[in-house]
Amino acid sequence: MAPDHSPDDTLGNSLIPIVNKLQDIFAQVTVDLKLDLPQVAVVGSQSSGKSSVLEALVGRDFLPRGNDIVTRRPLLLQLIKTSPGPTGRPAEWGEFLHAPGKMFYDFDRIRQEIQQETERLVGANKNVSDKPIRLKIFSPRVLTMTLVDLPGLTRIPVGDQPGDIEARIREMALEYIRRPNCIILAVSPANVDLATSDALQLAQVADPEGVRTIGVLTKLDIMDRGTDAAHILRNAHIPLRLGYIGVVLRAQADIMAGLPMPECRKREEVFFASHAEYRDVAAHCGVNNLARRLNAILVEHIRGLLPGLRRRIHEALEVRLAELRTLGDPEPVQSRSAKGAYLLQLLCDYAERYAAMLDGRHLDLNMAQQLSGGARVRAVFTEQFLPALTRLDPARDLTDGEVSTVIRNGAGVSGSLMVPQEPFELLARRAVQQLMAPSLSCKDRVHEELVRIAEAACPPETARFPQLQRHLAHAVVDFIRSGAAPAEAMIRSLVDCECDYINCDHPDFIGGRGAIRAVLQDRAARQAASSGQRKEATEGTGPTSSGASGSAVSGILPRKAMGALENGTRLPTPAIGLKGLPDHGTSLDEMFLPTGSRRRRSESESDIAAMTAMGSTAPSGAGGTLASGWFSWLLRDRPETGIGIHSSAAGSVSGMAGGGAGSGGSSGLMMGMGRGGDDGLAVAAAAAGGSLGPLPSLLARQLAGGSGRSRLTDSEAAEVEVVRRLVESYFAISRKNLSDLIPKTIMHFMVHYTKRGLQQHLIKALYRDDLLDALLTEADDVVARRSAAKEAVGVLRAAVSALEEVPNEMLLGAGSGGHGASNGTAAPNSSGTAVVNPFTAAVAAADAAAAASAHSEGPGGYLSAGSGGMMGSGSATSSLPPVPYSSGMGGFGSPGYGNDGGSVDRSVSMSAAANIASVATTQLQPMPFRTLEAL
Numbered sequence: 001m002a003p004d005h006s007p008d009d010t011l012g013n014s015l016i017p018i019v020n021k022l023q024d025i026f027a028q029v030t031v032d033l034k035l036d037l038p039q040v041a042v043v044g045s046q047s048s049g050k051s052s053v054l055e056a057l058v059g060r061d062f063l064p065r066g067n068d069i070v071t072r073r074p075l076l077l078q079l080i081k082t083s084p085g086p087t088g089r090p091a092e093w094g095e096f097l098h099a100p101g102k103m104f105y106d107f108d109r110i111r112q113e114i115q116q117e118t119e120r121l122v123g124a125n126k127n128v129s130d131k132p133i134r135l136k137i138f139s140p141r142v143l144t145m146t147l148v149d150l151p152g153l154t155r156i157p158v159g160d161q162p163g164d165i166e167a168r169i170r171e172m173a174l175e176y177i178r179r180p181n182c183i184i185l186a187v188s189p190a191n192v193d194l195a196t197s198d199a200l201q202l203a204q205v206a207d208p209e210g211v212r213t214i215g216v217l218t219k220l221d222i223m224d225r226g227t228d229a230a231h232i233l234r235n236a237h238i239p240l241r242l243g244y245i246g247v248v249l250r251a252q253a254d255i256m257a258g259l260p261m262p263e264c265r266k267r268e269e270v271f272f273a274s275h276a277e278y279r280d281v282a283a284h285c286g287v288n289n290l291a292r293r294l295n296a297i298l299v300e301h302i303r304g305l306l307p308g309l310r311r312r313i314h315e316a317l318e319v320r321l322a323e324l325r326t327l328g329d330p331e332p333v334q335s336r337s338a339k340g341a342y343l344l345q346l347l348c349d350y351a352e353r354y355a356a357m358l359d360g361r362h363l364d365l366n367m368a369q370q371l372s373g374g375a376r377v378r379a380v381f382t383e384q385f386l387p388a389l390t391r392l393d394p395a396r397d398l399t400d401g402e403v404s405t406v407i408r409n410g411a412g413v414s415g416s417l418m419v420p421q422e423p424f425e426l427l428a429r430r431a432v433q434q435l436m437a438p439s440l441s442c443k444d445r446v447h448e449e450l451v452r453i454a455e456a457a458c459p460p461e462t463a464r465f466p467q468l469q470r471h472l473a474h475a476v477v478d479f480i481r482s483g484a485a486p487a488e489a490m491i492r493s494l495v496d497c498e499c500d501y502i503n504c505d506h507p508d509f510i511g512g513r514g515a516i517r518a519v520l521q522d523r524a525a526r527q528a529a530s531s532g533q534r535k536e537a538t539e540g541t542g543p544t545s546s547g548a549s550g551s552a553v554s555g556i557l558p559r560k561a562m563g564a565l566e567n568g569t570r571l572p573t574p575a576i577g578l579k580g581l582p583d584h585g586t587s588l589d590e591m592f593l594p595t596g597s598r599r600r601r602s603e604s605e606s607d608i609a610a611m612t613a614m615g616s617t618a619p620s621g622a623g624g625t626l627a628s629g630w631f632s633w634l635l636r637d638r639p640e641t642g643i644g645i646h647s648s649a650a651g652s653v654s655g656m657a658g659g660g661a662g663s664g665g666s667s668g669l670m671m672g673m674g675r676g677g678d679d680g681l682a683v684a685a686a687a688a689g690g691s692l693g694p695l696p697s698l699l700a701r702q703l704a705g706g707s708g709r710s711r712l713t714d715s716e717a718a719e720v721e722v723v724r725r726l727v728e729s730y731f732a733i734s735r736k737n738l739s740d741l742i743p744k745t746i747m748h749f750m751v752h753y754t755k756r757g758l759q760q761h762l763i764k765a766l767y768r769d770d771l772l773d774a775l776l777t778e779a780d781d782v783v784a785r786r787s788a789a790k791e792a793v794g795v796l797r798a799a800v801s802a803l804e805e806v807p808n809e810m811l812l813g814a815g816s817g818g819h820g821a822s823n824g825t826a827a828p829n830s831s832g833t834a835v836v837n838p839f840t841a842a843v844a845a846a847d848a849a850a851a852a853s854a855h856s857e858g859p860g861g862y863l864s865a866g867s868g869g870m871m872g873s874g875s876a877t878s879s880l881p882p883v884p885y886s887s888g889m890g891g892f893g894s895p896g897y898g899n900d901g902g903s904v905d906r907s908v909s910m911s912a913a914a915n916i917a918s919v920a921t922t923q924l925q926p927m928p929f930r931t932l933e934a935l
C-alpha cells in the first residue's frame with residue numbers, strides 16, 4: 001500500500017505541486033528566480049536503514065540497498081505527485097538529470113541506473129563521491145517533496161576508499177544538513193545503543209537547537225529479545241525537539257524474497273499493534289506518520305514562502321517589461337520621416353526628464369534609497385555649502401601674535417593711538433577671501449550633480465541606440481559646462497566685490513565702538529569674576545582700592561571715555577579710530593578716524609606676510625608714546641595691571657629699549673612690556689651694556705614661538721581682541737551676503753539655464769539629417785536581448801498564473817482551521833519559555849491530525865499537549881515569524897535550479913543598465929556625492 005494521503009495532506013498536496021510547477025517554469029529559461037524550499041536529508045551510519053526509509057516514504061522499491069556500503073554518491077530525489085494516469089498507461093516513472101528525456105518506468109531499471117551512474121564516477125570498489133545524482137520520481141502515490149539520500153557514515157576504509165573516508169563522508173553529509181532549510185532525518189538502528197548514534201551526533205553539530213531534526217528509529221523488529229525502544233520513542237532517553245518516529249522496514253531477506261511494499265506497511269502496523277510496550281506511541285509511529293509529519297513541515301514552510309515569492313515574481317515581471325520597453329517592442333520604425341519624429345520625441349523626452357528630475361517630478365523606486373535629482377542640488381547648498389561657510393574662521397591660522405604684529409606694522413613708524421584702519425581691512429579682506437574656495441567648490445558640486453542628473457535622465461529607450469547615447473552625453477555635458485563658466489566668473493566677481501570695498505558703514509557692522517564696548521564688557525566681566533573670588537577670600541576686610549569701586553568697565557576706561565561710550569557724547573581729546581562708525585565729530589567715534597591715507601586693497605596674504613615680517617623693523621614705540629597702541633590708554637590706571645603711564649613715562653620707551661630702559665623697564669610705560677625684561681625684545685638683552693644690537697627680523701615673542709596671548713602685553717592682547725571682533729563682525733556680513741548670492745548665482749547660471757535651454761540645445765546639436773541614421777542604429781545585441789526579455793516575460797506570466805491557483809488564505813498566511821497547520825506548538829526550552837517555530841508548529845499540526853485519526857487507545861498520543869513529551873507544553877496560534885531559510889541547496893531539474901538565493905535575477909536589465917553606465921562613464925565622470933568634509 002502506498003503512503004496514506006489522508007485529508008490532512010490535502011493542503012500540502014494542493015500547494016506543493018504549485019511550487020514544483022513554479023520550479024519547473026523557472027527551470028525552462030534563464031529566469032534566475034529561485035525557490036527556497038526545504039529539503040529532507042537522511043543521515044546516519046552505514047546500513048542504518050537510510051535508503052530503506054526513503055524508499056518507504058516513496059512507497060516504491062527503487063534504491064539500491066544492502067548490508068555493505070551501498071549509497072556512495074548523494075542522491076537528490078525530487079518526488080512529484082501526479083494525478084493518476086489513464087488506465088493502461090504507467091502513472092509512475094523516473095527521470096535522471098544526467099539522462100535528459102529518458103523516462104524510466106521500471107523501478108528496477110532506476111535502481112540499476114543509480115548503481116551504474118555511481119560506478120561511472122567512482123568505480124565499483126566502494127569509493128564515494130560528493131557529486132550528487134539527481135532523480136525525479138513522478139507518481140500519484142508520493143508526497144511532493146525533495147529528499148536527499150547520503151552515503152552512510154563509516155570508520156574504517158575498505159576497498160578503494162581513501163584513508164580519510166570517515167572525515168570525507170562526514171563533511172559531505174554536513175554540507176547538506178548544515179543548510180538551515182534542511183530537515184534532518186537522523187536515522188539510527190534501534191538494535192544499536194542510541195548513545196553511539198552517528199546520526200544524532202552529526203545532527204547535533206548541524207542543528208544544535210534541534211529544531212529541524214527528526215529522529216527515526218529503524219530495525220525495531222530485530223532488537224535483542226527483552227529490550228525495546230519505547231522510552232526512546234517517548235523522547236525520554238536522548239530528547240529531540242521534534243521527537244522520534246519508530247519504523248519497521250524490510251529486512252534484507254524480505255527484499256530478496258521480493259516482499260511488496262504494501263505488505264511491509266501492513267506488517268509494520270501489525271508490529272506496533274501487537275507490541276504492548278509501543279501501545280502509547282503507536283499512533284505516531286510508522287512510515288505513514290513520518291510522511292505526514294514531513295509534509296506538514298513543508299507546508300508550513302511554503303506558507304511563509306509564498307507571499308514573498310509572489311512579490312518577487314511580480315517585481316521580476318515589472319523589470320522584464322520595463323526592459324522590453326527600453327529595447328523597443330515592437331521593432332523600431334523604419335521610414336525616415338518616422339525616424340525623425342522618433343528622434344525628436346526622444347530628445348524632448350530627455351529634456352523633459354532632466355527638468356522633471358530637477359523639479360522633483362520624476363519619481364522612481366531609487367528615490368527611497370537616496371537623494372536624487374534637484375534634491376541633491378539643494379543638499380549641496382544646505383548641507384555642504386552653508387555648513388562649510390559656517391565653519392570658516394575669519395582669522396584662520398593667525399595667532400594673536402601675528403594679528404598684533406599686523407596691527408603694529410599698520411601703525412607704521414609713528415604708531416597709532418587707536419585701532420588702525422589698514423590692518424583691520426587687511427585682515428578683513430583676507431578673511432573674506434576665504435569665502436572664495438567653498439563658493440567655487442559649491443559650483444563644482446552642483447556641476448557634478450547636474451551631470452549626474454543628465455546621466456540618469458536618459459530615457460530607457462535610448463539604451464538600444466549607443467551612438468545616440470554617446471552624442472547625447474557629449475551634448476548635455478557641453479551644455480552644462482557652458483553654464484558653469486559664467487557662474488564661476490560671477491562667483492569670483494562677487495567675492496572680489498566683497499573684498500574690494502570694506503564697507504564699515506554697513507548697518508550690521510559692529511564698528512569700533514561696538515567692538516571696544518564688547519571687549520571691555522568681556523574684560524570687566526572677567527575682572528568682576530576674579531575680584532569676586534578675591535573678595536570671597538578676604539571677606540570682611542572692607543572696600544578695596546579705587547579700581548574695585550564702580551563698574552568694572554569704568555575701572556578700565558577713563559571716566560570721560562566711559563561717559564561718551566554710554567551717552568554718545570564727545571570726548572574732550574582727539575581720538576583716532578576706525579572710520580565708519582555711525583556718528584562722527586568729536587564723539588568717541590572720532591577716536592577711530594584713520595591715521596593715514598588708506599591704501600588700496602592689496603593681496604591679503606602677501607600683505608599679511610609682509611606686515612608680519614616687518615614686525616622686527618618697526619619699533620614698538622617711542623619714548624613717551626603709547627607704542628603698543630590706543631588700548632594702552634584705555635587700560636591706564638587699571639590697578640590690576642600694575643602699570644601706569646604716569647609712573648613710568650620718563651623711563652621707558654618700550655621693552656625693546658632694553659638696557660636703555662632697564663631702570664624703568666620693570667614698570668615701564670608700555671603695558672605688558674613693562675612687566676619684565678623677558679617681555680622685551682631678545683635683542684634688548686643682547687644689547688645690554690648700552691649699545692643697541694642689530695634688530696632681528698622677527699620679534700622675540702615670535703622667535704620664542706610663543707606668539708599666543710600669554711606672550712603679548714595686556715594692551716596688545718586687548719588690541720588684538722578688538723581687531724578680531726571687528727574682523728569677525730565684518731566677515732559675518734560678507735558670509736551672509738555670499739551664502740545667499742552664491743546659490744542664487746549657481747541656480748541662475750547653471751540650474752535654470754540648463755533646465756530652460758536644454759531642449760533647444762539638444763535639437764540644435766542632434767536633430768540633424770546627417771546624424772539621423774547613425775543615431776538611431778540599434779546595438780548589435782539588442783535583438784537578442786529583446787527576444788530573451790520576451791521569453792522571460794512569458795515565463796513570469798506563467799508563474800503568475802501558477803500562483804493564482806494558490807488559495808488566497810495560503811498567500812495571506814491565514815490559519816487554516818481544517819488543516820491544523822496554523823496551530824503552532826510551543827516547545828519548552830531550558831528556561832521554560834515557549835519557543836515556537838514553523839517546524840515544530842507543523843509537526844504539532846501533523847500530530848494533531850494523526851491523533852485525530854489514531855486508532856490506538858492511547859490518551860491522545862505521546863506528542864499531545866500536556867503529555868510531558870517534547871512537544872507537550874500546549875499550543876500557540878501560529879502568527880509565527882517564518883524561519884529564516886536563508887539558503888538551500890539546488891533543487892532538481894537544472895544546475896541553476898537551486899534555492900540558495902531567492903533573489904530576482906535582473907541580469908538582463910542590469911546589463912542594460914551597465915550598458916548605459918558604460919556609455920556614460922566613457923563620456924561622463926561618475927559623480928560621487930561628496931560629504932560635507934569634502935568641502
Ligand SMILES: Nc1nc2c(ncn2[C@@H]2O[C@H](COP(=O)(O)OP(=O)(O)OP(=O)(O)O)[C@@H](O)[C@H]2O)c(=O)[nH]1
Pocket residue numbers: 044045046047048049050051052053064065066067068069070071150151152153218219220221222247248249250251252253255
Ligand atoms: N529487519 C529490518 N531490517 C532493516 C530495517 N531497515 C533496514 N533494514 C535492512 O538494513 C540493511 C541496510 O539498509 P539500507 O537501507 O541499505 O541502509 P543504508 O543506511 O541506506 O545503507 P548505506 O546506504 O549503505 O549506508 C538492509 O538490508 C535493509 O533491508 C528494519 O526496520 N528492519
